[in-house]
Amino acid sequence: MCSRINQPGRDLKSLIDEVENVMRGERKRFGDVSDEIEKWINFAAKFHPTYSKRALAFLRDDEKRTFERIESPELRTLVVLPAALLLQWKSEIETKISPKRGIRVFIYHGDNKYVSATELETYDFVLTTYDTLAHSTSGAFIPGDDGRSFAFSRKLAGPIFSVMWKRIILDEAHMVRHSKTHRWRAIQELRGVHKWAVTATPVHNSLDDLQNLLFFVGLPKLPLLYNNVSGEDILNNRAIQTSIARALQPAFLRRGPVMKRNDKVEVLVKLPPKTEEIIKEPFTVRESQLYNSVLAKSRSALASSEHKEGTFHIFAMMTRLRQACCHPWISEGKAVKVCVCEICGCEAAASTTSKCGHTFCSECLLLKFREAVDGDEIAAKLPCPTCGSTISYNSVFKKRVLSSAERIAGYKKKEFELSTKLKMILRVLNDVNKNNPGDKTIIFSQFTSFLDVISVALDRYHIDHARIDGTMTLTQRNTTIRSFQTTDTVKVILASKTATGVGLNLTAANHVIVVDPWWNPAIEEQAVHRCYRIGQTKPVYVTRLIVSDTIEQYCFDICQKKKEFGDAILKAATSNDGSTKVAASRLQQLISRLTFVKSKEKAGASKDK
Numbered sequence: 001m002c003s004r005i006n007q008p009g010r011d012l013k014s015l016i017d018e019v020e021n022v023m024r025g026e027r028k029r030f031g032d033v034s035d036e037i038e039k040w041i042n043f044a045a046k047f048h049p050t051y052s053k054r055a056l057a058f059l060r061d062d063e064k065r066t067f068e069r070i071e072s073p074e075l076r077t078l079v080v081l082p083a084a085l086l087l088q089w090k091s092e093i094e095t096k097i098s099p100k101r102g103i104r105v106f107i108y109h110g111d112n113k114y115v116s117a118t119e120l121e122t123y124d125f126v127l128t129t130y131d132t133l134a135h136s137t138s139g140a141f142i143p144g145d146d147g148r149s150f151a152f153s154r155k156l157a158g159p160i161f162s163v164m165w166k167r168i169i170l171d172e173a174h175m176v177r178h179s180k181t182h183r184w185r186a187i188q189e190l191r192g193v194h195k196w197a198v199t200a201t202p203v204h205n206s207l208d209d210l211q212n213l214l215f216f217v218g219l220p221k222l223p224l225l226y227n228n229v230s231g232e233d234i235l236n237n238r239a240i241q242t243s244i245a246r247a248l249q250p251a252f253l254r255r256g257p258v259m260k261r262n263d264k265v266e267v268l269v270k271l272p273p274k275t276e277e278i279i280k281e282p283f284t285v286r287e288s289q290l291y292n293s294v295l296a297k298s299r300s301a302l303a304s305s306e307h308k309e310g311t312f313h314i315f316a317m318m319t320r321l322r323q324a325c326c327h328p329w330i331s332e333g334k335a336v337k338v339c340v341c342e343i344c345g346c347e348a349a350a351s352t353t354s355k356c357g358h359t360f361c362s363e364c365l366l367l368k369f370r371e372a373v374d375g376d377e378i379a380a381k382l383p384c385p386t387c388g389s390t391i392s393y394n395s396v397f398k399k400r401v402l403s404s405a406e407r408i409a410g411y412k413k414k415e416f417e418l419s420t421k422l423k424m425i426l427r428v429l430n431d432v433n434k435n436n437p438g439d440k441t442i443i444f445s446q447f448t449s450f451l452d453v454i455s456v457a458l459d460r461y462h463i464d465h466a467r468i469d470g471t472m473t474l475t476q477r478n479t480t481i482r483s484f485q486t487t488d489t490v491k492v493i494l495a496s497k498t499a500t501g502v503g504l505n506l507t508a509a510n511h512v513i514v515v516d517p518w519w520n521p522a523i524e525e526q527a528v529h530r531c532y533r534i535g536q537t538k539p540v541y542v543t544r545l546i547v548s549d550t551i552e553q554y555c556f557d558i559c560q561k562k563k564e565f566g567d568a569i570l571k572a573a574t575s576n577d578g579s580t581k582v583a584a585s586r587l588q589q590l591i592s593r594l595t596f597v598k599s600k601e602k603a604g605a606s607k608d609k
Contacts, residue, residue: 075124076163078192081171083109083129084477084504089171093125108132108160117159128160130175131368131385133186136160138383138390141185152189165192170216173197174522177209182388187216200529201522274532274540278556279428281420282548291324291550321551323447326516327419330449343368343385356389367470369393421515422457424545429463429492432511439538440484440491440509444527445516451494454515458492465492468504484508495530497523506530510538515545517556524559 079089090105097103106112106120108128113136120126136158141150154161168190170176176184197213283291298317323330343364353359369379381392418426425443432439445451448469458465466480484493485508493509497518509531518524532540546552 076121076165077125077167077169078160078163078165078190079125079127079169079171080130080133080187080190081127082175083131085171086127086129088505089127113158115159117162120159120163126160126163130183130187131382133158133160133190134183134383134385134388137182137186137189138388140189141182141388150185154189157189161189161191163191165190167194167196168192169196169198171198173199173213173216174201174209176216177212179212179215181386182383183385184212185388201525203522271532271534272536272539274542276542276544278544278546279424280546280548280553281424283420283550287324287328287420290328291321294320294324318551322516322555323450325547325550325552326421326445326447326450327453328417329453330447354384354389354391356384356387356391358384358386360385361470364470416456416460418457419453420547421545422454425454425513425515426457426461428511428513428543428545433491436511438488439511440493441511441513442506442509442531443492443494443513443515444497445494446497446518447516448496450515451496454494463492464490465494466490467494469494469496481506495527497527504530505533505535507533507535507537510536510540512540512542513545514542517544517546517552517559519555519558521559 081089086107086109090107093103093105103125104123105125105127106115106123108115108120108126109132113132137152137156140153140157140161142153143150170187176187178184195217197217199213202213203209282288298321301317341359341361341364343360352362352365365385368385369382379393381390383389384391429441432441443451443454445454448471451467451469455465455467466484468477468480472480480493481504484490484506493506495506512528512531514524514527528540528542532542544556546556
């Protein structure tokens, strides 16, 4: 492995530590291990020619000193994770490790941040969140004279940055895939010997997603990854796949359902089968008129702007079209004002902008204010997730955020109408209740406003349901999940992508309805994996709903293409193509290719499996 230039030798030591168990148990085979490591040193020398002598000297050091060093290491482990997983990690450590070991676990979050580095060093496991680290470094990055570089002051940072950790684990590591965010800069300042980046979705949209995770664990950019290699080359050229795999496989440890041990295949995880279905259905006459009207206005606005407003303006138009595919209530009469959220990376249909000029989903940012403190309170201030500047709750939420119940009450005052998408949802729920009356269902949507409309429809047809989204307090969220998991009173739960993106366990359900396709297949996969995970005992059925010949079909096709790139990464421990990032020019081409839709009288429904 290659070392960072400013920390030579560090990653080679990590590599040696990985094989120390073999060395300790079978010292006679140390020569074989040494030969294998020398191969890595020769590989590293291609990137850092002056490094090889230092590395070989370390490798050929006195064996006795090596074993003395590994017999009594400090075993402090830092785990960085989303706030929703803090208690789950603590519980897993305490239940999976024998109490006789006397393992001490500390949660560095909320009021527990005010401890000394000396006290932190007394614990075996310290659990903290990405946002806690960002908050702890809000005043520690000192801008340079050029306005672009930063100097880091450990004296101004929290005590967690003064500790040398034996092991640093990033759970749901894709949450720091963006290198321009304050969270990512904070993560880089942690000091540790071994570094792990754990994620099921290493690539979301861009090659940089993977590059940044590799950088964290100590690997430099590999030349093949930033050369001008197209996505088609990666998918279709076997030689390129082999080269990328050879370069990256040593950096990946992929958990699979089976593993080989002593030439025997051992089943680690046995999940029930998963069946995926796509249901396509055309608009009604009224819906097609609304959609065609929105499309015509979008094209007209795009032509008049002469592309001056860039990608965000086009995202706004496309979001309006996607909302029109869901229900007229959430798209009629709305101004075109949509930006990309700098927390989740998706278009923010209901957005808010901080004083420092960064835009977020209202739900995403509200969740950050809740996670910054313990219990059910909301923090008064928070470091901007992008730049680290202090933002206050009152400045970004000038108006009180309405609860889902208040929004639903407003919808119920209107004259109710079933959209095509609502009819599809009700039909799927009816089939589940008819064929498998004991099964439970999760309904996912990116638009919380559409979840409101779905709730109105379910109430109208007397279907009991629960809901989890980013506006809920931690207590409300945990109570809802516990009730859904342990009781049979509610068979349907509505969920937003923000509240269910990571760590949530909803294995009580085995039916998933994705009501609107997302641009990012990784987020959609994260949603499906809330129920298709360890603990699931029933076959899982995933149903995706698409309105025929609309932007949803294009969205689904793009998602499938991105998924192919993601599969190539995991199969060959390789990377996605940076060019798959949706650029303004490609979005403009997409808008121009969209056609006006026909109504249901002129088309029919279809199912794909």
